[in-house]
Amino acid sequence: MTAGTPWAAPVVPLDTEVEALAAEWVEPYSQAEHLMRARDWLVHLHPGAPVEMRVAAMTHDIERMFPGGPVLRHADGDWDNPFYLFPHSLRSAEAVGMWLGALGPVSAQVSVGEVRRLIALHEVGGLNGADVVQAADSLSYLETLAGLTRDWVLSGTCSREAAAGKLAYTVERIRVPAARELAEQWLIWAMDQLPVAQEALR
Numbered sequence: 001m002t003a004g005t006p007w008a009a010p011v012v013p014l015d016t017e018v019e020a021l022a023a024e025w026v027e028p029y030s031q032a033e034h035l036m037r038a039r040d041w042l043v044h045l046h047p048g049a050p051v052e053m054r055v056a057a058m059t060h061d062i063e064r065m066f067p068g069g070p071v072l073r074h075a076d077g078d079w080d081n082p083f084y085l086f087p088h089s090l091r092s093a094e095a096v097g098m099w100l101g102a103l104g105p106v107s108a109q110v111s112v113g114e115v116r117r118l119i120a121l122h123e124v125g126g127l128n129g130a131d132v133v134q135a136a137d138s139l140s141y142l143e144t145l146a147g148l149t150r151d152w153v154l155s156g157t158c159s160r161e162a163a164a165g166k167l168a169y170t171v172e173r174i175r176v177p178a179a180r181e182l183a184e185q186w187l188i189w190a191m192d193q194l195p196v197a198q199e200a201l202r
C-alpha cells in the first residue's frame, strides 16, 4: 500500500528566455519531468536562486539523452560509484556548455562556466550553491523517479535491497538540513512503492 503523497514544491514559471529554451531542449528526454521538478525544488529551497542554478537544475542529467555515455551498473548497488557519477556529471556539464555556447546572444544571460560547475557537482554537492542543486536533484528523484526505481526491481535490473539502497543514498547524500527533512518524508513514500519480496520474484 502506498502512503499519501508528501508535500511537494510548487511549479515555478519559466521567466527567462534561457530557461524557456532549456525547457524546450530537454523536453524530448525521457526523464524531463525529473529535471523540471529539480528546478522547482531548487527554487523552493532557495527562492533567490540565480539563473545559473536554475538552468543547472533543469539540465543536470541531460547527457543521458545522447547515446555513448557512461553505463550505470544498477545490479552492483554501489550508487556512489565515482567511475559512473563523475563521467556522468562531467558529460552533462559538457553537453550543456556546448548547448549554451551555440545559443548565441541568449547565452550572455548566464555564466556558462558557473552552470557547468554546478552540473559537474550535482551528484556530490559543493560550495556556492552546489549543495542546493544536489539537494533539489535528490528531492526530485524521490518524487519523480520512485516508480522507475520500483520498476528496476520488477524487471530484475537490480535487487529490492539495491533499490532500497538507492533511495536511502539519495536522502543520505543531502547536506542541506531543510531539504533533508523534506526528503525523509519522501523516502518513506518512495520505499513504500518498492515491491514486496514475492512481487519482485515474478
Ligand SMILES: [Fe+2]
Pocket: 034, 060, 061, 137, 141
Ligand atoms: Fe537527477
